[in-house]
Amino acid sequence: MSRASRVQRLLLMIAASVVAGSLAGCKPAALQADPETIARGKELYHALSCDRCHGLDAVGSTRTYAPTHNHIRTTAEQRIHDPDYAGKATSVAEYIRESIVDPKAYIVAGYRHLRFDMPSYTHLSERDVDALVQFLSQQE
Ligand code: HEC
DSSP, X not given: OOHHHHHHHHHHHHHHHHHHHHHHHTOHHHHHOOHHHHHHHHHHHHHTTGGGTSOBGGGTBXXXXXXXXXXXXXXXXXXXXXXXXXXXXXXXXXXXXXXXXXXXXXXXXXXXXOTTOOOOXXXXXXXXXXXXXXXXXXXX
């Protein structure tokens, strides 16, 4: 192997480990989430009727009045990078929080002026919103 290609290989390995490191860096929110809060979020999700409009396998809901919450972590990431995104969130957790307390900040394309508009849950305590955000952030 020539010296140049050895150097190239080395650079590639460094690049790969940097990428792996930064991908791992995207995860802490999901990894650090505490199981009790997530379980509470799941209960609230049902108690607050989120599952009457949203489909989510984790709670056995197949409703389609609203965008699916399967893989919402990935979807949220895509939403905030969408050029049409009009809200203020810069992370998955912020996006989910904004969708709950200020749903009009950004309305998912195709879901405008429906009969089942997303209600804004401004009456929820900070703790309840947190639990919902943590629960939904697990749906990768
Ligand atoms: C009456 C039906 C209805 C209920 C109940 C409801 N939603 Fe929604 N939700 C919607 C609709 C419709 C949208 C899409 C329009 C929008 O973006 O506001 C939406 C959007 C969302 C989004 C953004 C989804 C995406 O793909 O970007 C999140 C997150 C969300 N809702 C969470 C919740 C949570 C958590 C609850 C319960 C506390 C809940 N919703 C209850 C109808 C509902």
